[in-house]
Amino acid sequence: MGLANAAALLGAGLAMGLGALGSGFGIGYAAGGALRALARQPIKQPLIFRTMLVGQAITETPAIFALVVAFLLYFASAETLDAPWSLAQSAAFLGAGLCIGVGAIGSGIGSGLVAHDALDAMSGNPSSQGPVLMFMLIGQAWVQTGCIFALVISLFLLASGNSAGLSGPEDFRLWSLIPLAGPETVATARHLAAGLAMGFGAIGSSLGIAYAGGMACRSLAAMPGSDARIKTVYFVGSATAQSPSVFSLIISLILVLNA
Amino acid sequence: MNEETVKLLIGPITQAFALLGAGICMGLGSIGPGIGEGFAAGKACEAVSRRPEEYSQIFRTMLVGQAVTESCAIYALVVALILSFH
Numbered sequence: 001m002g003l004a005n006a007a008a009l010l011g012a013g014l015a016m017g018l019g020a021l022g023s024g025f026g027i028g029y030a031a032g033g034a035l036r037a038l039a040r041q042p043i044k045q046p047l048i049f050r051t052m053l054v055g056q057a058i059t060e061t062p063a064i065f066a067l068v069v070a071f072l073l074y075f076a077s078a079e080t081l082d083a084p085w086s087l088a089q090s091a092a093f094l095g096a097g098l099c100i101g102v103g104a105i106g107s108g109i110g111s112g113l114v115a116h117d118a119l120d121a122m123s124g125n126p127s128s129q130g131p132v133l134m135f136m137l138i139g140q141a142w143v144q145t146g147c148i149f150a151l152v153i154s155l156f157l158l159a160s161g162n163s164a165g166l167s168g169p170e171d172f173r174l175w176s177l178i179p180l181a182g183p184e185t186v187a188t189a190r191h192l193a194a195g196l197a198m199g200f201g202a203i204g205s206s207l208g209i210a211y212a213g214g215m216a217c218r219s220l221a222a223m224p225g226s227d228a229r230i231k232t233v234y235f236v237g238s239a240t241a242q243s244p245s246v247f248s249l250i251i252s253l254i255l256v257l258n259a
Numbered sequence: 260m261n262e263e264t265v266k267l268l269i270g271p272i273t274q275a276f277a278l279l280g281a282g283i284c285m286g287l288g289s290i291g292p293g294i295g296e297g298f299a300a301g302k303a304c305e306a307v308s309r310r311p312e313e314y315s316q317i318f319r320t321m322l323v324g325q326a327v328t329e330s331c332a333i334y335a336l337v338v339a340l341i342l343s344f345h
Binding site for chain 1: 278280300306340
């Protein structure tokens, strides 16, 4: 057992535990929207049921990304059983888990919000189901960008952890946990900081884009005639709301590529 | 210890904390602007559906409001860039 091994296992647990949080909430919220829609329009049951399932399937993706990274971290932990006690390598594994785990929270909740609002809007005005369904799919796909950024940074960190490291003491010594000087300290900080920046950076934009998507679906159902104007406002507004997560991606890439 | 040795010992620690600070700064700093800009976009959609004829004014006001909200994220970006090249 080494430090990197333990960090990879901890990272796998954090990735899946935090990653399932948002999707779990979102899928349940989509189901709640479907129930409300059914109570209003029982005759539209097949359409509502189908839309709910499609929305829930897309809401599932952040959890699946987290599952993939958790598996990769689990395999990485098996390969680092006898690795030296490298702090930088351990930080890379821990950062990868934190990045996708925290990054999946916003996208999971956000996708569920969009599906809920779309189902609600559809049941309010059944004649607008086609455009609302399209807006729902666009909105949910857009909400996923945050956790896709987090997945990219997680994979960079995993690659960095699998290649770097291998410097450090062979077995446990107390001072190996507090390296006072050297590039190892800097690389450790870079890995952790990259994971934190992209993980937390994905939350806000995903939630904001999700709110915009849900309101766009509701507005479309309320005023089907002005869908071109709503589309323009929605697309431009969501693109602007995306920019904070792009800033986070830039900072994370600077941090992880210089490690 | 002379000054050179101290710098050699302390330098990487300072840089490590600056880098950690950069990551936390950009990560937490983009939560608020992201939610806020999305809220503005959502409310603008609602406003357009209520009054489609006021579309251009709503659109302009939304963009100005989002630009002001964006400044928070840009502050975080600037501080994070300064810290990461410390």
